[in-house]
Amino acid sequence: MNHSSKPEIRHELPQxxxxxxxxxxxxxxxxxxxGAEAGLPRSCFAVTVYDGEQLVGMGRVIGDGGCFFQVTDIAVKPSYQGRGLGKAIVREIRGFLDTVPQPSYVSLIADGEAAGLYAQFGFVPVMPESQGMFLRR
Known part of the structure; x- marks a missing residue:
């Protein structure tokens, strides 16, 4: 696929x-x-990547804004993967997390091989001391 321009990183919520x-x-x-209309405006921080007006990547931090934060929604359009956009998104998020009150607890769920990306930015597994769990609704 031919991409028209260099993707632009923005600190704003997607539509x-x-x-x-x-x-x-x-x-x-x-x-x-x-859910999206209710949840997106409650984000602590958002990163979006656009090629023109097309959303091609994103990531968010959610939480209470002081003690607890969760990295979520790290996504890159498949035709744009392999170009360093995931790393750029996590770098922007890590920059935000470096400004939050200390101590604080920052968590994420790493799917598949994404753990290698997050490890580059200081994230470590919580096992065996803790175990991630979820309730899907």
Missing amino acids: AEQYLALRVEAGLSPMSIA
Whole structure:
């Protein structure tokens, strides 16, 4: 695929529809428009990557803004993968996390080989001391 320009990193939220479409295209679980419209504005920090007006990558930090933070929604459009955009997104997020109150607890769930990416930015497994769990609704 021929990409017209160098993707632009922005510190802004994506539109709900673009967010939902990129999640699915990148292999993340689908979410509802109601959930996206309620949840996106409550983000602590957001990174989006655009090629023109097309959303091609994103990542968010959610949490209480002081003690607890979770990195979520790291996604890159498949046709843009392998170009360092995931690393650029996590670098921007790590820069934000370096400004939050200390001590604080920052967590994420690494799917598949993504653990190698997150490890480059200081994230370490919590096992065996802790175990990640979830309740899908």
